Amino acid sequence: MKKGLIFDIKRFAVHDGPGIRTTVFLKGCSLRCFWCQNPEGLRLKQEIMFYPERCIGCGRCVAVCPQNAHLLQGGIHIYLRDRCIECGKCAEVCYAGALQVAGKWMTVDEVMKEISLDRVFYEVSNGGVTLSGGDPVVQHEFSYELLRRCKSEGLHTAIETAANCRWEVLAKLLSVTDLVMMDIKHLDPAKHREVTGSSNELILKNAERLADKGKPLIIRVPVIPGVNDTADQIEAIARFVKSFSNLQYLELLPFHRLGESKYRALGMKYKAANLKTPPKTKMKELAEKAKRHVPVRIG
Ligand code: SF4
Ligand code: SF4
Incomplete structure (x- = not known):
């Protein structure tokens, strides 16, 4: 059976979708956001x-x-x-x-064994299983099999993704996913390329396609100083998603330097070393602007 390369399985997660969840972190991501908090998830190798x-x-x-x-x-x-x-x-x-x-190569059965340990918590809290990363679209065949098994066992499923992939990949995952949590970092393709290494054209197109599909969607915006931490930027993203009928809410996630020690451990340069976490007052101010258009939460 095909294996997936997993770098963490977090139990009792309460910020990765509704209820108490188990979050499975898959290695591999097509973006290189310089502030990424999970640098060990970027490359698809041990x-x-x-x-x-x-x-x-x-x-x-x-x-x-x-x-x-x-x-x-x-x-x-x-x-x-x-x-x-x-x-x-x-x-x-x-x-x-x-x-x-x-990174550990695991079969779907092996991951399911860990997931099943917390089944009782999913049931009492309306929780479930979230695939994160990295980005679960990179190992999409494994992600699909894992989500399909979760669904066949009656578990709620969610994915966290940047949606920087072929639509066919996302559409297949969608067939076994109850909730999509999608990142949008910037609306300008050139700026997006500058800070993530990739244009956002496919991402924005996929966001619109996801809106058409009607599956519950949460849009997450990491608020990064000097990248998108202005009222204009956040309001522009809120305007972009406000017509999405399946949008649950827009979530603003303040930048944190949580991944810094992992960059050193991997021998990688941490390019966000000079950035500071946006203060709560700033986050509230940005949220107020976005609230003119969509429901907003601060993560
Ligand atoms: S440092 Fe040596 S033992 Fe350790 S992983 Fe590399 S080659 Fe293998
Ligand atoms: S020398 Fe240090 S790094 Fe090597 S095995 Fe011992 S404790 Fe680990």
Whole structure:
């Protein structure tokens, strides 16, 4: 059976759709938003995350690495990422948690086994299962099978997506999805490309198609300083979605620096290091503007 590359399964999630949910995070995303809080979800491959502050200098990783990618010199641990072939052997023997593998190949049955642990909580709270990432459209065949199994077991299903994919992919997922939570970051294609690495033309077209389908839709806007944190930008997005008859509400999500340590662990540059979380007063002000057109929540 086909496997999916999963980097986290979060139980008792209360911000990823209605009720108490289990959120399955799939690796792979077509965008490269510079503020992304889940950098370990971007690439569709297993990756080594190294947290040097947790290293106790036991030397196990040095002994097992076939590439000599770990050096312990004068009490300092040097990890030579360019030598690493990501076999994961060092993480298996690192009991201190300094070395970890982001991403685990799992079958639908294996994921369902974890999901079923919380079935009673879904039932009492009208919760369910959410696929997130990364973006579940990247591993769409696996996502479809997982959602289909959830539906066949009577579970409510949701996806969190940027919808930057062929419509056929989204339409197929929609057939086994009860709620779509879709990101819109900016309406201007050039600005969108500048901050995410990709134009938004397909995304906006897919948003309109989703509106036509009538399935419950939540539009989420990450509010990023210097990108879209102006009343004009937020109001423009609210205007764009206000005719969507299936829109539940627009959710404004303030930028947070939660992913910063993960960038270091992956050897990636964190380009949002100078940004600050928008203050509550600012978020309220933006929400007031958007409320002229659509129902709004602040996440
Ligand atoms: S196995 Fe872990 S704790 Fe031991 S030296 Fe390697 S990174 Fe450090
Ligand atoms: S993942 Fe494999 S190749 Fe890479 S550092 Fe660890 S043991 Fe060496």
